[in-house]
Amino acid sequence: MKPHTVTAVLLSALTMSCAQEKILDSVSAERYKIVDTGQKKCFDNQEAVAPPAVGDAFYGQDAQHAGNEPSYADNGDGTVTDQVTGLVWQKDYLVLSQREAAEKAKSLTLGGHSDWRIPSIRELYSLMQFSGVDVSGGEMPGAPPNLKGVAFINTDYFAFKYGSNGPRAVDVQLLSSTLYQGTTMNGNATVFGLNIADGRIKGYPLREPWGEDKKFTVRFVRGNPGYGTNRFQASGNGTVTDSSTGLMWEQADSKKALTWEEALAWAVQKNKEKHLGYNNWRVPNAKELHSILDYSRSPQQTSSAAINELFEVSAITDEGGKRNYPFYWTSTTHENALGGGRWAVYLCFGEALGFFAPPGSADKTLMDVHGAGAQRSDPKTGEAASFPEGNGPQGDVVRIKNHVRLVR
Secondary structure, three states, rough: OOOHHHHHEEEEEOOOHHHHHHHHHHOOOOOOOOOOOOEEEEEOOOOOOOOOOOOOOOOOOOHOOOOEEOOEEEOOOOOOEOOOOOOEEEOOOEEEEEEHHHHHHHOOOOEEEOOOEEOOOHHHHHOOOOOOOEEEOOEEEEOOOOOEEEEEOEEEEEEEOOOOOOOOOOOOOEEEEEEEEEEEEEEEEEEEEEEEOOOOEEEEEEOOOOEOOEEEEEOOOEEOOOOOOOOOEEEEEEEEEEOOEEEEEEEEOOOOOOOOOHHHHHHHHHHHHHHHHOOOOOOOHHHHOOEEEEOOOOHHHOOOOOOOOOOOOEEEEEEOOOOOEEEEEEEEEEOOOOOOOEEEEEEEOOOEEEEOOOOOOOOOEEEOOOOOOOOEEEOOOOOHOOOOOOOOOOOOOOOOOOOOOOEO
């Protein structure tokens, strides 16, 4: 669909309120507005700190750069309009398998509309708010009374419940329509989901180990069908611009792995050098970096990183000694109820590896557990050798040092 037809198509679908019309007008010229992460606190390697000044360590992190502030309107009919993206969301949620959700979307009528769909992972990620606090840690049956978690979604507008689709507090995996171009967990067909209890994107097998279809928390969406569409153009001077988002990216990456503090300092140094002719580079926040993931590409399917071929990507040797592609740091801290600000967000442009024992086996094997395109987090300091079996239930590999791709 051509960009200039998006608003006309949406406005022709049943009667809409004046407020909705204004929202659609505002998104017609720019189809892929990135909603800010909502992170307001600054952090060092351990905890929240006062905002660092220019020249101080940790300067240039997420909270120090303004974006499109989240803004919602409750339509009073079971739907919520995102006034930044123009997407209209189901306020409540259902618990369904992927197959059940696909059938439900065909018959759902809500707010006077029947053109509801399962959202893509990019659409879902527009709802992500890094004012959230991860409740992961230990056994977490039911709601976590002793863990001060905060949902990674605005609960003033959207229904939320810990453990909504499973027995653990962290089982709040929102289903997307985005299938992984590969397999995870030792050969399973996989769909990406957004976990708004622990603040991550992971690929989830469509079926449980015992054979049943996996259940997800499902929130349908409608409107702005072009949301998430990139329009990349290489400049010839070492940059790539996405005219959909208005962001200019470094075409190459850092070519080396850095700690989170070093990554922030890398951007400062590149600005002193007036890198590629500019002095306002920064480490992208989680949602900015997510905007350049290409979910049609993967090491398994296309023998490439999950990114448009206009970008240059360093190759790495992974924990199994094989050729792979890096994780990339963001400027966003991944706050945890147990660990404070010790972890930062990264996105997997190569396989999201983990040391995992498949059901029925006691032997942990290095494999792609969450898919290229996953969003996880790493400790900001320490030694990767301290995590010989990774972290978490799927043994996510821990690297401590990750690559960087700058944005302006």
